[in-house]
Amino acid sequence: MTRLYLNPLPVRIWHWINATGFVALIVTGVQVRYVGLIGLMSFETAVDLHNWIGFVVIGNYFIWLLFYLSSDKVKAYHPDLNPRKYFRETFRQMLYYGGGIFKGAPNPHHPNPYNKFNPLQRMMYQIVMLLIVPVQFVTGLLLWDVKRFSGAVELLGGVRVVDTIHVLVFIFFAFFIFVHVYLGTLGHTPTAHFKAMFTGYEDMEEEPGS
Amino acid sequence: MASARREGAAASRALGAGAVIAGVAVFLVLFPVALGSAFAATGSETSSLSEADETCLSCHASEGMEKTLANGQTLSLHVGGEAFGESVHVWMGCAGCHGDVDLETHPVERNFDSARAYRLRASQVCSQCHSGESLKDGPAHHARVSSAGGPACAECHDAHAIGRMAEWKAGVEETAYCLTCHGQALSAPLGDGGLHSLSLDEAALRNSVHLDHACADCHAGFSKEAHEVGTFASPRERSIVRAEVCRQCHGDKYEQYAESIHATLLDDGNLAAPVCTDCHGSHAVGPKATYETIAGVPCKKCHENIFEAYLGSMHGQARSKPGHIAAPICADCHRAHDVGVASTGTRLKDACLACHEGATDSHQAWLPNTALHLEAVSCPACHAPKARRRIDLGLYDAVARTPISEQEGLRFDDRIRAADAEGDGLDAMELWNLVRDINREGTAAELSLRGRMEVRTGVEAHQLSAKTDAVRNCDTCHRDRADPFQSVTISIVRPDGRPAHYEADKEVLSSPVSVGTVSGFYAVGGTRIKLLDILFLLAVLGGVAVPVGHITMRRLLKKDR
Numbered sequence: 001m002t003r004l005y006l007n008p009l010p011v012r013i014w015h016w017i018n019a020t021g022f023v024a025l026i027v028t029g030v031q032v033r034y035v036g037l038i039g040l041m042s043f044e045t046a047v048d049l050h051n052w053i054g055f056v057v058i059g060n061y062f063i064w065l066l067f068y069l070s071s072d073k074v075k076a077y078h079p080d081l082n083p084r085k086y087f088r089e090t091f092r093q094m095l096y097y098g099g100g101i102f103k104g105a106p107n108p109h110h111p112n113p114y115n116k117f118n119p120l121q122r123m124m125y126q127i128v129m130l131l132i133v134p135v136q137f138v139t140g141l142l143l144w145d146v147k148r149f150s151g152a153v154e155l156l157g158g159v160r161v162v163d164t165i166h167v168l169v170f171i172f173f174a175f176f177i178f179v180h181v182y183l184g185t186l187g188h189t190p191t192a193h194f195k196a197m198f199t200g201y202e203d204m205e206e207e208p209g210s
Numbered sequence: 211m212a213s214a215r216r217e218g219a220a221a222s223r224a225l226g227a228g229a230v231i232a233g234v235a236v237f238l239v240l241f242p243v244a245l246g247s248a249f250a251a252t253g254s255e256t257s258s259l260s261e262a263d264e265t266c267l268s269c270h271a272s273e274g275m276e277k278t279l280a281n282g283q284t285l286s287l288h289v290g291g292e293a294f295g296e297s298v299h300v301w302m303g304c305a306g307c308h309g310d311v312d313l314e315t316h317p318v319e320r321n322f323d324s325a326r327a328y329r330l331r332a333s334q335v336c337s338q339c340h341s342g343e344s345l346k347d348g349p350a351h352h353a354r355v356s357s358a359g360g361p362a363c364a365e366c367h368d369a370h371a372i373g374r375m376a377e378w379k380a381g382v383e384e385t386a387y388c389l390t391c392h393g394q395a396l397s398a399p400l401g402d403g404g405l406h407s408l409s410l411d412e413a414a415l416r417n418s419v420h421l422d423h424a425c426a427d428c429h430a431g432f433s434k435e436a437h438e439v440g441t442f443a444s445p446r447e448r449s450i451v452r453a454e455v456c457r458q459c460h461g462d463k464y465e466q467y468a469e470s471i472h473a474t475l476l477d478d479g480n481l482a483a484p485v486c487t488d489c490h491g492s493h494a495v496g497p498k499a500t501y502e503t504i505a506g507v508p509c510k511k512c513h514e515n516i517f518e519a520y521l522g523s524m525h526g527q528a529r530s531k532p533g534h535i536a537a538p539i540c541a542d543c544h545r546a547h548d549v550g551v552a553s554t555g556t557r558l559k560d561a562c563l564a565c566h567e568g569a570t571d572s573h574q575a576w577l578p579n580t581a582l583h584l585e586a587v588s589c590p591a592c593h594a595p596k597a598r599r600r601i602d603l604g605l606y607d608a609v610a611r612t613p614i615s616e617q618e619g620l621r622f623d624d625r626i627r628a629a630d631a632e633g634d635g636l637d638a639m640e641l642w643n644l645v646r647d648i649n650r651e652g653t654a655a656e657l658s659l660r661g662r663m664e665v666r667t668g669v670e671a672h673q674l675s676a677k678t679d680a681v682r683n684c685d686t687c688h689r690d691r692a693d694p695f696q697s698v699t700i701s702i703v704r705p706d707g708r709p710a711h712y713e714a715d716k717e718v719l720s721s722p723v724s725v726g727t728v729s730g731f732y733a734v735g736g737t738r739i740k741l742l743d744i745l746f747l748l749a750v751l752g753g754v755a756v757p758v759g760h761i762t763m764r765r766l767l768k769k770d771r
Contacts, residue, residue: 102764
């Protein structure tokens, strides 16, 4: 068993603020959208919380962004620019989650600080962090003050279009967060990845024959 | 007039000084001959009177000689001998007009229903020389001889003290000249057999702000020498044309009026639309303050129901209190002359915010998306809490960012009836097809729909309550099946500036296809798309099912390892 420092402090701070914020945004978002069906708090409180937490999560995003832009750890997202190898590894990872994992096959991905994500994580996290999350931030910001950003709102097709995009992304995250948490339990122990996200260190099982 | 005044004075004396009259009566009975001689002597001071006339005046020169008519009125029988002696008719003598009087049988018992009935009958004598047809040539008499409501000859010219008109005209003030006839019951015949009053209240005229104006200042073409004959199809048309004269002095106000919905309606042929005189009166024109009081505001004449609602509102209640002129009355919000269409544009909201200067900030303190709310929700939608609300989806040019008007050739009325084949209000797909077709044709630059929450009627828009009663609970609107979203209309601005509303199915606010049509209106929680709710439910179920399924598979296959 070896220990690898996979999660630097800025990443861990960002992650837990982000995770907490996402859950809070989902809860308050559900309350805002389903007044009358859910009574966790008043509509006004839910809107206020949703707005404030939204700004915190937006600000927090830049911790992640600036860290990776200023660190060589950004290689974790692109360990090598070899598309053929990337697709081969992606296919192998899909086979693992779809089959090998049920048969006790070893995880084909062996993380290190510069290659800590498996190919599926790499693809998904980049889509999420560079596309979906910014879309949610932008649409959320526009909805926060529709008149202030009326030009952008009109450009996107109107407030209903902006809101529909925001809700569709919200629906995606509602799904994603379940799966994300579940995938977090697929370390060598169910809590290994969670601990690593607190301590920064991931315990790595020795590969047979290594 | 002089006769009327004299008669009125006699009546006063008859009613107020009965004792004097009784005394005169006794005096007449006891000393008829002596008194007759004395009065005859008085009358004979005018040498132009004939002996026969002097005989008549021996009785009729008596002050207070009168007769009580069937209706209780008193008819003076007094004739001023001196005045008659100076009249243009003195050469005719009494018998010239009273040829039916036979001194052998006089007085004959004759009765009349009223003094006016007597005078009208007497006028028939005048017409023996001054025929109706000849008088019609003179416009000043046209109404008189054409109408049973016109004054009798003596009511203008006096019965006995008839002067030369040229001399009289020269000496009388112009307004007084006009009032000679128009100060009395005077009317013109209408095509339908009715009468149009031409009378005016002299006292009101004298109290108006136009006191210093002569009649001809407004009534061009009328003077002591000229009197046009109106050729108007109706009194209304006459009022409308006559009101044009106001612009001579009030050009600035007229320019404002010309921009108003009232002027637009009038231009469109709606003769009921008000002109200057409908609000300010024709002759009893008061100072500006007259029209800014609860009692004097003219708007209520046409907008009675709305004014009643206003009176019950906090504004109306405040204004009704003495001295509370700060509270708004009609013109403070709608303007006095350039009255705009109330249900379109931002003018009324601007009027609210002009008085309630801190309103934007006070809303900002608690209302998210304040600017959007203030734009998309009309003030009464919250501040008239008992009003029924609805969502109006106005046709909007997304490129020009202006409301689309019917006058741009959309033929929207025809289109919407064609689109709504069942006549039950446009549903989401029908609306989608309508917008798509219009945009395909390129009739409008880019048609979209802009939503606005408003109250359903003008009456409800005036039921404003105190601030503390205003809707402040977000749940009122931001919840499923909230009341305001149960009524939806589609509207287009008509050529006259007013919106034409068409019913739509409430589903247009929550249908997936409305993302493309009603893109400019959305109320979180209240108009959410149901399909997205289903997707959310599937996402949550899927989010749970994936781990559960995966875990299940892992456990089931664990024994195979």
